Amino acid sequence: MDLFDFQIIAEDPTGARCGILRTPHGILETPNFIFCGTRGSIKGLTIAQVKEAGAQIILANTYHMHIQPGEKTVETLGGLHRMMGWDGPMLTDSGGFQVFSLQYGGVVREIKSCRSLPGKKSLIKVSEEGALFRSYYDGSSRMLTPEKSIQIQRSLGADIILPLDECTPAHLDNKSLRASTDRSHRWERRSLEEFLRSDTGTQALYGIVQGGTDESLRGESCAFVSNESFFGQAIGGSLGINRAQMMDVISMVGAMKHPTKPTHLLGIGGVSDILHGVRCRMDTFDCVHPTRLARHGGALVPREIAIGSEHINLKNAKYARDPSPIDGNCTCYACRTASRGYIHHLLKSGELLGGQLLTIHNITFMMRLMANIRTAIRQKNFYQFTQQNIFPVPI
Amino acid sequence: MDLFDFQIIAEDPTGARCGILRTPHGILETPNFIFCGTRGSIKGLTIAQVKEAGAQIILANTYHMHIQPGEKTVETLGGLHRMMGWDGPMLTDSGGFQVFSLQYGGVVREIKSCRSLPGKKSLIKVSEEGALFRSYYDGSSRMLTPEKSIQIQRSLGADIILPLDECTPAHLDNKSLRASTDRSHRWERRSLEEFLRSDTGTQALYGIVQGGTDESLRGESCAFVSNESFFGQAIGGSLGINRAQMMDVISMVGAMKHPTKPTHLLGIGGVSDILHGVRCRMDTFDCVHPTRLARHGGALVPREIAIGSEHINLKNAKYARDPSPIDGNCTCYACRTASRGYIHHLLKSGELLGGQLLTIHNITFMMRLMANIRTAIRQKNFYQFTQQNIFPVPI
Numbered sequence: 190m191d192l193f194d195f196q197i198i199a200e201d202p203t204g205a206r207c208g209i210l211r212t213p214h215g216i217l218e219t220p221n222f223i224f225c226g227t228r229g230s231i232k233g234l235t236i237a238q239v240k241e242a243g244a245q246i247i248l249a250n251t252y253h254m255h256i257q258p259g260e261k262t263v264e265t266l267g268g269l270h271r272m273m274g275w276d277g278p279m280l281t282d283s284g285g286f287q288v289f290s291l292q293y294g295g296v297v298r299e300i301k302s303c304r305s306l307p308g309k310k311s312l313i314k315v316s317e318e319g320a321l322f323r324s325y326y327d328g329s330s331r332m333l334t335p336e337k338s339i340q341i342q343r344s345l346g347a348d349i350i351l352p353l354d355e356c357t358p359a360h361l362d363n364k365s366l367r368a369s370t371d372r373s374h375r376w377e378r379r380s381l382e383e384f385l386r387s388d389t390g391t392q393a394l395y396g397i398v399q400g401g402t403d404e405s406l407r408g409e410s411c412a413f414v415s416n417e418s419f420f421g422q423a424i425g426g427s428l429g430i431n432r433a434q435m436m437d438v439i440s441m442v443g444a445m446k447h448p449t450k451p452t453h454l455l456g457i458g459g460v461s462d463i464l465h466g467v468r469c470r471m472d473t474f475d476c477v478h479p480t481r482l483a484r485h486g487g488a489l490v491p492r493e494i495a496i497g498s499e500h501i502n503l504k505n506a507k508y509a510r511d512p513s514p515i516d517g518n519c520t521c522y523a524c525r526t527a528s529r530g531y532i533h534h535l536l537k538s539g540e541l542l543g544g545q546l547l548t549i550h551n552i553t554f555m556m557r558l559m560a561n562i563r564t565a566i567r568q569k570n571f572y573q574f575t576q577q578n579i580f581p582v583p584i
Numbered sequence: 585m586d587l588f589d590f591q592i593i594a595e596d597p598t599g600a601r602c603g604i605l606r607t608p609h610g611i612l613e614t615p616n617f618i619f620c621g622t623r624g625s626i627k628g629l630t631i632a633q634v635k636e637a638g639a640q641i642i643l644a645n646t647y648h649m650h651i652q653p654g655e656k657t658v659e660t661l662g663g664l665h666r667m668m669g670w671d672g673p674m675l676t677d678s679g680g681f682q683v684f685s686l687q688y689g690g691v692v693r694e695i696k697s698c699r700s701l702p703g704k705k706s707l708i709k710v711s712e713e714g715a716l717f718r719s720y721y722d723g724s725s726r727m728l729t730p731e732k733s734i735q736i737q738r739s740l741g742a743d744i745i746l747p748l749d750e751c752t753p754a755h756l757d758n759k760s761l762r763a764s765t766d767r768s769h770r771w772e773r774r775s776l777e778e779f780l781r782s783d784t785g786t787q788a789l790y791g792i793v794q795g796g797t798d799e800s801l802r803g804e805s806c807a808f809v810s811n812e813s814f815f816g817q818a819i820g821g822s823l824g825i826n827r828a829q830m831m832d833v834i835s836m837v838g839a840m841k842h843p844t845k846p847t848h849l850l851g852i853g854g855v856s857d858i859l860h861g862v863r864c865r866m867d868t869f870d871c872v873h874p875t876r877l878a879r880h881g882g883a884l885v886p887r888e889i890a891i892g893s894e895h896i897n898l899k900n901a902k903y904a905r906d907p908s909p910i911d912g913n914c915t916c917y918a919c920r921t922a923s924r925g926y927i928h929h930l931l932k933s934g935e936l937l938g939g940q941l942l943t944i945h946n947i948t949f950m951m952r953l954m955a956n957i958r959t960a961i962r963q964k965n966f967y968q969f970t971q972q973n974i975f976p977v978p979i
Contacts, residue, residue, distance in 0.1 A: 230930055230937040233628070235944075237917065258904060258929040265905045266925045274921040509653060510660045522632065526669040530661045534653040535625055541936055542625040549630075 223475035243556035252287035260344035268346030289356035335379035352380030393420035443469025483547035521553035618870035638951035647682035655739035663741030684751035730774035747775030788815035838864025878942035916948035
């Protein structure tokens with residue numbers, strides 16, 4: 190029997206769907222959210238806390254693990270699962286996103302400004318062979334190729350792995366975007382060949398849909414990923430220069446992607462954005478947003494608590510003497526044990542526990558959101574659910 | 585029935601003793617170690633983790649809580665116990681140590697160099713009334729008097745509280761030391777009067793033995809604390825300019841202090857130092873050492889693991905690919921789930937989880953040490969125990 194399997198078990202009139210994704214490290218109900226353990230740790234939490242908060246799948250970034258401690262060290266320590274003490278499903282990316290982000294800036298910057306990052310460039314040269322970059326750790330130059338990325342991810346040992354693609358900025362001209370999309374496809378095919386060459390059935394490779402904001406290129410990319418023997422598909426590349434365009438691109442790709450392969454939407458983590466993604470038949474999501482927001486004092490809350498926003502900021506002075514929990518209806522460790530006033534104090538004092546409690550809360554919030562989404566889909570009232578939960582976030 | 589009680593239940597030929605200290609928040613077996621929750625949090629851990637690691641009593645620093653969030657805010661949030669979610673015994677200090685440390689430098693610096701701290705002085709003026717200092721938080725000038733310290737500690741609500749004393753450096757001349765010790769006694773008496781004025785039986789006040797390294801002054805101070813109606817006694821003041829002198833002063837005070845009052849040795853936390861303190865009939869200890877060491881990569885280990893030291897430093901490159909736990913005989917969460925190699929990686933990557941795992945380990949180590957000390961005393965072989973566990977730390 191295959192160690193991997195994906196079954197769609199319920200569909201809603203909106204197109205949203207529930208699925209069961211089977212991996213060697215357990216079953217994942219979808220839609221679901223993947224929490225970022227960037228450097229091999231969900232920042233500030235033990236794995237026991239991550240589990241207690243309800244997380245079902247996590248990811249680590251190949252780029253960071255390659256730089257430090259190096260994939261061979263991870264392999265010596267038993268692979269990512271054993272090293273981190275996580276026994277559930279796990280994903281790694283190809284490493285390409287970070288290599289290219291160092292050149293172009295991250296997704297948020299990308300969406301907001303479509304400008305490149307100021308300062309030193311760590312990406313040295315991109316060629317047909319791969320991407321030559323400089324290690325931020327020791328300054329050494331390193332080559333990331335499609336084959337190398339798969340080899341690194343073999344050593345890391347996550348369940349779901351991704352092929353190397355070229356991550357380009359939103360402001361690329363049509364000709365360059367076409368060339369980049371074609372190159373991504375060639376890199377993905379090389380990734381797939383390397384994957385098949387070393388396949389033992391314990392890892393599954395997703396293809397990545399590229400093509401920027403161009404509908405015809407996105408269509409070609411969906412067809413490419415559909416026709417190759419990728420187990421699943423991830424939606425990558427630039428989603429545009431603002432939130433409205435991001436929504437459009439997700440809708441567009443949602444309509445053209447392979448209908449039954451498990452689908453991961455890369456780097457999206459806002460509540461409204463996830464609801465939109467689910468409507469566009471995305472199955473999994475990942476983003477640093479819930480955990481990063483926590484470290485900056487933000488608590489994800491239902492719309493009745495945060496007027497006009499998806500979170501409240503506990504650094505705000507109005508919470509200094511507030512004896513109530515973040516959310517009286519939340520059952521997470523933070524809401525059971527800590528007041529807003531205490532968390533405010535911890536944040537003001539620079540005590541790590543403040544961000545830690547908020548991380549626990551935000552993971553719990555996201556997992557409850559995803560569970561509620563699944564319930565709504567099974568009950569075939571996902572549209573009404575989105576109307577109750579979507580936020581009028583400024584675009 | 586009094587909410588507080590202390591009974592000595594076993595004595596060893598060395599003089600070491602086991603006791604039962606009853607507080608409104610539960611019973612504490614002694615000898616025991618008090619972990620530092622300086623600003624209202626054991627750095628990087630939730631209270632659930634602190635409890636799981638076995639801690640039985642914690643402290644918070646009055647100075648820090650007074651500055652941020654302020655004792656009135658703590659009171660609004662239900663007092664320190666409720667605010668932090670800690671339901672066991674707790675201690676607060678008077679705030680004086682920090683006020684004077686800002687002037688003279690901390691204990692370690694004091695013992696090592698007996699020089700004053702360079703840079704800005706935050707202590708503005710010491711008078712008979714109290715200490716005028718500048719808040720590091722907002723630059724405002726504040727007056728700490730014996731009465732004010734007790735009032736603040738009333739708002740904070742810890743079980744065991746301390747009177748204001750003058751903390752002087754080791755290099756003080758005899759005349760100044762005499763004057764300072766006398767003033768400390770006057771301040772302690774004022775503290776006691778303020779304490780008795782507002783006593784409801786829910787908090788207990790310890791006296792503080794001062795007198796620096798002078799045997800005759802230490803004797804007078806022991807007599808003072810013995811004769812006043814303090815529930816317990818803490819050993820404060822300068823313990824000398826090096827470790828040998830510290831040992832001597834502890835021995836000296838151990839022989840002269842009140843024989844049956846519970847005795848706390850302030851700011852001592854090394855393994856060998858604690859063993860010496862226990863031999864000198866000290867009942868409780870506190871120090872940031874186990875938790876601070878952890879945040880810097882240090883793991884407390886038995887002598888068979890750390891040759892010639894009390895800890896190993898996981899930042900050391902030799903641990904990078906070490907798949908074994910910190911201590912194979914330790915049952916703490918870190919040793920059950922994480923390898924030395926993983927912790928090394930976390931420390932190298934700046935991931936907070938590294939220090940967090942080590943803090944859990946070091947708390948567990950200290951609690952096992954204290955439990956073993958109690959067993960050895962009950963079995964009347966504490967001397968042999970110290971010979972097996974004491975470390976040849978350079979003086």
